[in-house]
Amino acid sequence: MADLNDGRVDLRRSPARFVAFSVIAALLLVVLGGRLFQLQVVNGEEYARRAAADRTVEVPIPAPRGLVFDRAGRPVAVNTPSWTVNVRPADLPANDRTRVLARIGRLTETSISVLRGRLDAFRGSPFDLVPIVRGVPREAALILGEEAAVLPGVVVEVEPIRAYLDETGAVDGHLLAHIVGYTGPVSRDELPRLQPEGYLRDDVIGRTGIEASFEDELRGTYGAHLVERDASGRQLKVIETLREPEPGTNLALTIDADVQRLAAQALTWGMEVADVSQGVTIVMNPQTGEILAMVSLPAYDNNKFARGISADDFNIYLGDVDRPLRNHAIADIYPPGSTYKLVTGIAALEEGVTTSSRLWPTYGCYQIPGAPEGECLYDWNRQGFGPLAMVDAFAKSSDTFFYQMAVHTGIDPLAEWARQQGRSGVFTGELAQAGIGQNVIAVTPLQVLNAYAAVANGGRLMEPMIVRGETDSAGQVTRPYEPTLLHEIDADPGTLQTMRIGAREVITSGHAYNIRDLDLPGALSGKTGTAEFGELTEEGTLPFHSWFVAYLPSAAGATDAELAVLSFNYSAVVPGNVSAEVVKYFLQLYYDLDQDLRLDPNDFSLVTAN
Amino acid sequence: MGVATATLVESVRARDWRHFDVQLLLYVLLLIGLGVVMGYSAAFNDGGAASGMSQTVKTLIWAAIGLTLFFVASGVDYHWLRTLALPIYVLVLGLLALTMVLGTNLFGAQMSVTVAGLDFQFSEVSKVLMITVLAVFLAGRRDRIGRLSTILVAGAVMALPTFLVFRQPDLGTAMVFVAILVGMLFLSGASLGWMGLMAAMVIGAAPVAVSMLHDYQRQRLFCFLDPYADAQGACYQLVQALNAVGSGGWLGRGLTVGGEGQRGYIPVQSTDFIFTVVAEDLGFVGGVVVLALFGLLVWRILLIGWGAQDAMGMMIAVGLATMIVFQLVVNIGMVTGIMPVTGIPLPFITYGGSSLISLLFGMGILQSIRMRSHKPTL
Numbered sequence: 001m002a003d004l005n006d007g008r009v010d011l012r013r014s015p016a017r018f019v020a021f022s023v024i025a026a027l028l029l030v031v032l033g034g035r036l037f038q039l040q041v042v043n044g045e046e047y048a049r050r051a052a053a054d055r056t057v058e059v060p061i062p063a064p065r066g067l068v069f070d071r072a073g074r075p076v077a078v079n080t081p082s083w084t085v086n087v088r089p090a091d092l093p094a095n096d097r098t099r100v101l102a103r104i105g106r107l108t109e110t111s112i113s114v115l116r117g118r119l120d121a122f123r124g125s126p127f128d129l130v131p132i133v134r135g136v137p138r139e140a141a142l143i144l145g146e147e148a149a150v151l152p153g154v155v156v157e158v159e160p161i162r163a164y165l166d167e168t169g170a171v172d173g174h175l176l177a178h179i180v181g182y183t184g185p186v187s188r189d190e191l192p193r194l195q196p197e198g199y200l201r202d203d204v205i206g207r208t209g210i211e212a213s214f215e216d217e218l219r220g221t222y223g224a225h226l227v228e229r230d231a232s233g234r235q236l237k238v239i240e241t242l243r244e245p246e247p248g249t250n251l252a253l254t255i256d257a258d259v260q261r262l263a264a265q266a267l268t269w270g271m272e273v274a275d276v277s278q279g280v281t282i283v284m285n286p287q288t289g290e291i292l293a294m295v296s297l298p299a300y301d302n303n304k305f306a307r308g309i310s311a312d313d314f315n316i317y318l319g320d321v322d323r324p325l326r327n328h329a330i331a332d333i334y335p336p337g338s339t340y341k342l343v344t345g346i347a348a349l350e351e352g353v354t355t356s357s358r359l360w361p362t363y364g365c366y367q368i369p370g371a372p373e374g375e376c377l378y379d380w381n382r383q384g385f386g387p388l389a390m391v392d393a394f395a396k397s398s399d400t401f402f403y404q405m406a407v408h409t410g411i412d413p414l415a416e417w418a419r420q421q422g423r424s425g426v427f428t429g430e431l432a433q434a435g436i437g438q439n440v441i442a443v444t445p446l447q448v449l450n451a452y453a454a455v456a457n458g459g460r461l462m463e464p465m466i467v468r469g470e471t472d473s474a475g476q477v478t479r480p481y482e483p484t485l486l487h488e489i490d491a492d493p494g495t496l497q498t499m500r501i502g503a504r505e506v507i508t509s510g511h512a513y514n515i516r517d518l519d520l521p522g523a524l525s526g527k528t529g530t531a532e533f534g535e536l537t538e539e540g541t542l543p544f545h546s547w548f549v550a551y552l553p554s555a556a557g558a559t560d561a562e563l564a565v566l567s568f569n570y571s572a573v574v575p576g577n578v579s580a581e582v583v584k585y586f587l588q589l590y591y592d593l594d595q596d597l598r599l600d601p602n603d604f605s606l607v608t609a610n
Numbered sequence: 611m612g613v614a615t616a617t618l619v620e621s622v623r624a625r626d627w628r629h630f631d632v633q634l635l636l637y638v639l640l641l642i643g644l645g646v647v648m649g650y651s652a653a654f655n656d657g658g659a660a661s662g663m664s665q666t667v668k669t670l671i672w673a674a675i676g677l678t679l680f681f682v683a684s685g686v687d688y689h690w691l692r693t694l695a696l697p698i699y700v701l702v703l704g705l706l707a708l709t710m711v712l713g714t715n716l717f718g719a720q721m722s723v724t725v726a727g728l729d730f731q732f733s734e735v736s737k738v739l740m741i742t743v744l745a746v747f748l749a750g751r752r753d754r755i756g757r758l759s760t761i762l763v764a765g766a767v768m769a770l771p772t773f774l775v776f777r778q779p780d781l782g783t784a785m786v787f788v789a790i791l792v793g794m795l796f797l798s799g800a801s802l803g804w805m806g807l808m809a810a811m812v813i814g815a816a817p818v819a820v821s822m823l824h825d826y827q828r829q830r831l832f833c834f835l836d837p838y839a840d841a842q843g844a845c846y847q848l849v850q851a852l853n854a855v856g857s858g859g860w861l862g863r864g865l866t867v868g869g870e871g872q873r874g875y876i877p878v879q880s881t882d883f884i885f886t887v888v889a890e891d892l893g894f895v896g897g898v899v900v901l902a903l904f905g906l907l908v909w910r911i912l913l914i915g916w917g918a919q920d921a922m923g924m925m926i927a928v929g930l931a932t933m934i935v936f937q938l939v940v941n942i943g944m945v946t947g948i949m950p951v952t953g954i955p956l957p958f959i960t961y962g963g964s965s966l967i968s969l970l971f972g973m974g975i976l977q978s979i980r981m982r983s984h985k986p987t988l
Contacts, residue, residue: 013924014799018916021797021928022909028939029905033898035946039856040894047856054853 056239059227060200063220064160066248068180068210070257071292071468073475074167077180077211079160082307083141085133087119090126092153100151107140108133129155131202135307161204162211162306167257173302175260178327179253179294179466181209182302198222207305209327210251214467220248252468252477254290259283262589263293267567269598270582271297277322278570280329280445281582283590286453286551286564288483289462294446298324333442334568337531338397339547340443342451342499344435345390347417348405349495356498359387366400369407377403377433380530394502395510397528399436406435420489421451422461438532449549449566452527455496455503456551458559459489497557503527504556514597515550515584521591523558526550528577546572548579550587563590626981630684631914634980637907638958638973642673642966644900645884645959652887652961665961672963676970683974687982691975692922695746699767702739705732706774731964733775733783734955738972740771741790741929748798749921756801761808764795779824782954786936788812793932794925797915834947847883851945855889862893882953884960885945900959904938914980923979930972933957 039047068077085104092100098112101119105112115132122130136144136156145156162183164173173180183204186194191201198221199205206212206219223245228236267281283293298320304313317325326332348354362385365376379385379400385393393401406414414435446464454461462483469480489496503525507516515524529547551564565586567579576599585598646669653665691698709732747767751760768791776784795805820828833845837852857863889897908931915927934957941956943949955965 012799013916014797017797017799018912021793021931022912025908025931025935026905028935029901031948032939032942032946033901035943035948036855036889036894036897036901039852039946040858040889040897041860044856044859047853048859051853051857054850 055228056226057229058224058242059238060198061223061225061241061243061245062200062203063222063245064247065162065183065204066214066218066220067250067471067473067475068218069250069252069471069475070167070176070255070260071253072256072258073252073471074165074169074257075475076165076176076253076257078163078165080163081158082134082161083136083138084131084157084159085136085141085144086129086131086155086157088127088129088153088155089119089122090153096152100154103147103151104133104144104154107143108136129157135161162303164302164306167261171303173304173306174299175257175264176255177209177300177302178296178329179209179255180302181211181213182207182305183211184305185308208325209302210253210467214249214251217249217251217470221246250471250473250475252471252475254285254292254465254468255294256292259590260293260295263565263586264295264297264299266582266586266589267295267297269585270567270569270578273581274569274572274574274578276569276572276578278328279572279582280566280568281586282329282446282449282566283586284449284453284464284564284566286456286462286561288465289450289453290465290468290483291446292563294327294329294466296326296328298322300324328568328570329445331444333444334545334570335438335441335531335533336443336448337438337529337545337547338399338436339448339452339527339529339549340441341394341397341402341436342455342503342527343418343421344402344405344409344414345394345499345502346421346455346489346491346495347409347414349390349498350417350491351409351413353405353408354390356390356494359389360393360401360404362386362388362393362398363400366403368403390498391502391505394499394527395505395508397506397510402435403433409435417491420461420487420491421454422447422486445566445568448529448547448568449564452503452549452551452566453561453564454489455499456525456553456559456561456564459491459493459496461486461489500525500553500557500559503551507550514599515580515587517595517597518584518587519591519593519595520552520587522552522554522561523556524550524552524587525556525561526583528580530577533571543571543573545570546577546579548577548583550583626685629981629983631910631977631980634907634910634914634973634977635680637903637910638970641900641903641907641958644888644903645961645966646670646673648884648887648891648959649961651891652884668963669961669966672966673970675963676967679967680970680974680977683971684977684981686978688923688926688975688978691742691926692746692749695743698739699743702732702736702743702771703774706736706771706778709733710774710778731962733778733780734962734964734968735971736771736775737783737786737790737933738930738968738975740768740787741794741933741972742926742975744768744791744794745922745925745929748794748800748925751798755799758801758804760798760800761795761804764791764800765808780953781823782940782952785940785952786933786954789936790929790932793936794929797928797932798921798925832950834944834950837947848944848947848951851883851886852947854886855946858890858893858897860893860895862889862891862896864891881960881962882941882955883945885942885956888959889945901942904934904957908935911976914976914983917983918979919983923983926975927979930976933972 065079067075067079070076085108087100097116101112101115104110105115110133118132119130122128141156141158144151144154148154148156163171164176164180164182166172166175173182184207186199186201186203186205190205191199194203194205200222206215211218221243223241223243226239226242228239263281263283267279270276271279277298279295279297281293281295282291284291300317304310349356354360363376363379364382364384365378367373367376377399379398381396381398384400385396385398388396388398388401418441450461450464463486465481465483467481469477471477504523506527507524510528518524526549527547529545529549531545531547532542533545534543546569547566549564549566551561553559553561565583567582567586569578569582572578581599587593588595588597646666649669650663650666744764744767747764748755748760754760768787772784772787775787792805792809796802829845833848837845837848885897885900888900892899911927911931911934915924915931918924918927937954937957940949940952940954941960944951944954955962957969958966
């Protein structure tokens, strides 16, 4: 090799290193080729499958939620379209944002800062739809839809929400809110727990009432589309339907919305005249346990929840001392007062403490055995009644008679008999007072009614029923639910007969005053109750709740009653029994009587209090 | 100035063109052509035919500029580089420092300076320039080549630009600099013992370097060990690349298959991950053709180096060969999941004007070496 390099000595070329370099380079190329062979030829199908799986996504198809009808087939919970304005951030240019949001804000009467806040708060793919205004009026939604061309990124969608109706079909939830309940959005905290069951990020779930307890039936089964998407998550097109959605089951309530309205009307009247702030009226079929009406006042409008309740509205409900969101008929417990004498009476008869004919002395004040002299429990009638047997004692509601029954029966049998009638005995002492439903006993209004229903039907304690069965889309029952017998009261038929006769005597000669004059198709039987609670007033008396429970057999002592009614009024501190007045008024309305035997509101003192 | 110009013109002698290496140009043109087609396919999927065309047009313009430089460099005697070695070195440092100051932000890294709308990545040009600087230095070491000082000084010369690109942060280019240094030292005849010792020290210091990396660099770096451990996060890109390469099969899915392909799933696909398009569209066969073209090209470069008339020419050739082999192996190793994910372009194929123009300039110098070699046949 000639040296053209100004005669300078140059580096020696090392053949070994050139060869080594070439071999290394060649080996590296071979390794790459081998890796390609492994990826593309050996495992190619596996990668192709993974790639395909990445390109598609299962998109759920929501199932329409089951409808709820009343007993007569009137719809009371339906699905109604609600317009939602969504923004897809990827399609909304930043410099157009203010103009577009301002337009949405003007049409939906929402401030632009609120809209901007909702959009900014969203964390997800920019190709996801971000709901920024829900429950948009139809007109505004239509206008926004027409302006789609000049409102980039805005998508107006219709989604079903619940509407709760009254007996006329009007959107008003007050009548049935406590029974039907409401749905609400699944919260972020619940999502991890609910997602495995198929709930979605924007899903709704039953929160209270039937909506909650029959959630599984009403929800149905969501279907799924297989949707092709691109890398950024934008959904391109539906490839196939993997599963059709199965609509939720439609349900019929045992509640008759008309009867519910009458019960509400009667209770509202009674509460107004007696200045009562919380009350309950329940109507039941004693034979089956079906509840025909269950009114708890004050009520609330569940439609507010279905639309997404505002914080202000919610705080008003929460702050109300009368707790309108609670169903007082089943969610709260109260001392049952004299209505409890039914339990004490049955227990005493069954334990052999007394017979139906044995006379017991009654007192103005009953000296408790073993207690210091002079420590006695008063009868509501400070004169006493003289000697009484069970039927008359029940009819006159003699406290001292039932103190004696309780003391001689003992606490454990009393508790057992209470349990048999569907009441839980929570008492630990103060036995005599327990015998008249005071002090240590507390029950829900529905438990009281159900106990009387069990005696009225001959001793069968039925499970209270609120859903009659599954229906077709028109509300016709296609699969009725069967009434459930919880158990038979293990008592002699004569014992129950004695109590039924006593209950009839309550109406004819006892405390229910002129209710006996109602022209009813049967022999109304029942019991009043007054239950003291709380602390002494300035006059030295305790405030009290008022109870009245009644059922209507064909004749005295008969077990064929198909109607039982209870009313309970919280802190009904008036001289008369408001609850008896409410039941009386309800019966007048229910049987459409020409009579109006309601007492003059100023004249409640005519009724004895107990 | 006049004398210099006259010398330059004089050096372009017609007889040299008889030794013009057609094979070298052929392989280069084939690779560029493949890059254009693949870039079109990738851009087509990102933004439709218009986007594909606009990217293709840009690439063709850059190729034209690059080929002009290629022929100019071919015609000029490469020994002018020896005279200019020091100014070139200062220029490289200045350009890299400038990039640090002015650089536009691309995926969190300052890598380019925008001049008249065109992004110049000086780190690309600096790779070729540093090869010539190092070649001049090593060629001048003559019999002192085996000393430790050769390695130390060469290392120091390379350390400055390496540090500058590392700080940009452009980990990939920094690695290429180191690779060039090692490859050129090895082929210059430097002491293997000292090199081994140095290598051991560098490997020992690797954990320190890793700890200096940004989190995102470190996460991506180790994805290849188990990409599916974080398939939705840091390793998303690698997992999608593997899916794309794997689904190519024997013959590939065809060009511009659009929504059916994986492309949209791989960010910056037309740049560092361009090989996923080759592998998916053209399959194993296409991939092997690309590897073969690179093999032939590198073989050609090594032959030119071996036949160079002097040590400087040889060293430039082996520097370029090292650079291409290293980038090729790291890039394809990356998209096939056997190398860490680092931002190193695939020579000639990755979309980007700076890389293409720099490479063609380097190939031009190579052609100049070939044409002035006194071995008419290789």
